[in-house]
Amino acid sequence: MNEASHQSFPEQPVARRPVSVESRNLGERANYAPDYIAFRNYSFYYGATQVLFDINLEIPERQVTALIGPSGCGKSTLLRNINRMNDLIDGIRHEGDLLIGRTSVYDPGIEVISLRKRIGMVFQKSNPFPKSIYENVIYGLRVAGRRRKSVLDDAVERSLKASALWDEVKDRLHESAFSLSGGQMQRLCIARAIANQPEIILMDEPCSALDPIATGKIEDLIHELKNDYTIVIVTHNMQQAARVSDRTAFFYLGKLVEYDHTDTIFMNPMEPQTEAYVSGRFG
């Protein structure tokens, strides 16, 4: 095990809450430890190609963790493994384990669908469905079988308010989602993700296709959301990582090079590679 790739934070001890044995299916929120997304000696392969090497990483609860690194370093793959979105690809294989709380996401008792309901995801390119704004927000609830109109209406309002979109769209909820601007669409996707009331939100370069103003709004939103959700964000934008995240993990060539508080990573990195990357000398 590489010492550099296994980071812990003795200077900021957080009391672990007890985890009950019964909570096999990702259990109750109260049972989670703060470092409750945990990669243990995790390696991942696409067929014969290894893309992640022996990752040890613990992501704490209700904080924003940024994953940075040059293109192809495996940070997106890592993110997509948390909700097992990579399952759809043929010939994948992993070693080690990936725990949420104390349960492995690969546990045979875990239903992938319910795992995904608890982990929201926002994609690089906003991808609203060709449906109305309203239908987009409640899609997750609909497929979960929720039909009561009051429940759905509440969820729409709550989610759109939480994603700071409510005031802009409240009068045209039944118009096509495609009538929104790019930034609004991305916030709609965030609203859609939080309508399911997930515990974790994964963001895969959510602002890469947006202009600075829209980006600013999303970043403000991330700040708001971290009070309630654990957020993992992949970004290519150093400034964004510095602005929004509490912790930052730097990946290079499928290896976790350094993981620490964001301030430490940007001001005083331990590894020369990290320093070179965050100061813009490569990548």
Next chain:
Amino acid sequence: MRSPRKREHAPRAGAPIPERFRVARSTLIFDHAMNIVIKTGGIAVVGAIGGIFIFLLIQILPLFRGASIDYVGSFELPDLGIQAMGIDPWSEIPFFVDPDGTLHFLEIVDPGAPHNRGWFTVAPPLPPDTAFPFARFNQRYGKLLFGTDDGRFTVVNLNFEQSFPEHRQREIVPRLSGNPVIRIGRSDAVFEELDYVDAGRTKLAVALQRLGDGTSELHAVTLRATRPLIGDPVLRRDREFDLTGLFEGVPRFVRLTGDADFVIVGTEEGYLHLLARTRDGFEPRQTHRPFHDAASEAIHSMDFLFGDLSLILTNPEGRNVMYSIYHDEGEGHRILGRTKVFDLLPGGRGADFYSTSVRNKAFLIGSGNQAAIRYATTNATRWESELDFAVEHALLGGRYDRILFVDDANKMHLFELSDRHPETGLRAYFGKIHYEGRAEPEFMWQSTGGGDAFEPKISMVPLIWGTMKGTVFAMIIAVPIALLAALYTSQFIRPEMRGIIKPIMEIMESVPTVVLGFLAALWMAPLISGSVPSALLVIAALPAGILAFAAIVTALPRPARRWIRPGYEFLYFAPFMFGIGWIAWSLGPVLEGILFAIEDPGTGAVVADFRLWWTETTGAAFRQRNAFVVGVFMGFAIIPTIFTIAEDSMSNVPRSFRSAAYALGASRWQTAVTVVLPTAAAGIFSAVMIGFGRAVGETMILLMATGNTPIMTVNPFDGMRTLAANIAVELPEAAQGGTLYRSLFLGAMLLFLMTFLVNTLAELLRQRLRERYKAVE
């Protein structure tokens, strides 16, 4: 290096354009040329479609044209005292019978030409020293009927031969042969009406005679042909019957139907009596009052239409109706009934002259200077005119191409009639028509028949029905299978499998439909016909099996389910379904024994046979080649088409939509139904419509496996005939330019319009759907 030419093109002000910004001349020329080629191609496609449409239109327009008549010339006739008139089958030498029985022929083609024979007479082989004041000519059979004034008659056969004298024009030569003189009725009265019919074995004559005291008598005589050792058969008198007492009233008209089974008598009082010939005599069958609803009930004229089954009647007001002999299901035998009501005759008078065509169901009718040609089948007046002379006698030429009128000044007027398609019209193609011999108005297609008096039935409605029936059955089978297969292939199965399945389906699409039709007709039809319950059970068991499989898998504990990897479910599913199908097929006879057993009325034994049960229970036919078999096979023919296009459009749904749905916790099925299907709706819709278009135009399978019976039923176990198959079936029968030929083009036009309409509607709907579910860029 810059050539002088380039310098010429350089802008005058500012810096010259550097070489690297110039577009090569060849690129521009090529670009321009390709532009022209592509434009030409596009216009050519549109032009070709338009051209097909115009060609079809040119072919079918003559069907809806009326008759036209051209005056040819007039001929002075000597004062003959015309008893009867007739014409040869080529309409070249009309003849007139004088009171002596002599036939006066006049060659009317090329009058005055050296080869024209002008007037010539032929004396029929009648016994000498006998006067025959009564004469009548039957144009259809070429029989001259002569009657004496003392109760005797004879039949003279008149045939026309073509002879080709050397170096001369073709000549039509009349040949006459006589028969013995036969007694009929009373010897002290003249004939008022005389009719004779030769129906093969039965030969029948009737005579209506008016006696001195003003009463009338009606007698019938049956004749026998005896064949001497040498020479032609000779007619001999067999039995005589007095029909006078079989009806009430004073007889005025009498006619024999062509089969010699009925005598129809019209009386002075306006009644129509039907007398049927029985084994040993005649019995009254029916009495009608054809003009009971008119002010004048009297019958003014009564004549047979070509075929000698239908009577064209008029009353003095010019009302014109038709009565036909037909088989009535309720009565159990043939009856006489009113089948048509024509328009009032022009001039408002009863018909004084009448001539039926011997080619079709047209007749020439009128009085005074009013004449009309009507077509019985379609109730249509083909031509109607006021002539500038008063007609005494009229004759419709043998080929329905010439009309002869003899006026009251003994002058004959010759007209050319051009009416190529008298039996057509919108009513004939799309209306219900009461055909001769049928009990009620129907939509029927039967373009050709055995006899020369056959009435073509050319309704397009049974064919359109058949086309729709075949298409609907095929779509019922094909659409669910093709769309579910497309959904499975695009959304569920592993991509490598998809790479195998798609090309296989595309190969399936290229299987010649004649192979499928062959399989359907010679393998599937007999197989299904014997095992309908098995087939039905399989159809019911497969969806049930799918649900059962799903229930079993869901009931398994999660760890066990992990053995079934997503995308490889078919490895377990396919054998399971084969098993279910096999069990269902094997259980067919058991089901047949329980549900479809009927008691044989003859032996009392209980027989389990779906075919008998179906016929017994529903009263509908069960045929081996039926819509069900066609549906299955035509379904297979269009599944690849629908599958390929639908699969493409489902696969083209942006991956990001599916990722979003999965990330929100949707299952694969939920993703497919809520995201993929709506987004791909436009493509799926056009896939279904293209499949529909293929089914409508599909010919070979339907031709081979439907039995081609143009009947209109929804019965899945009965056949049908489609527009496309009809063209293929009837093609060898269709003479170029004929009515059938053009009717087939009309069928082609209908097919063209149907597919054109469906495709246009589909395209419009598709555009709207695409607009609605357009993926964001």
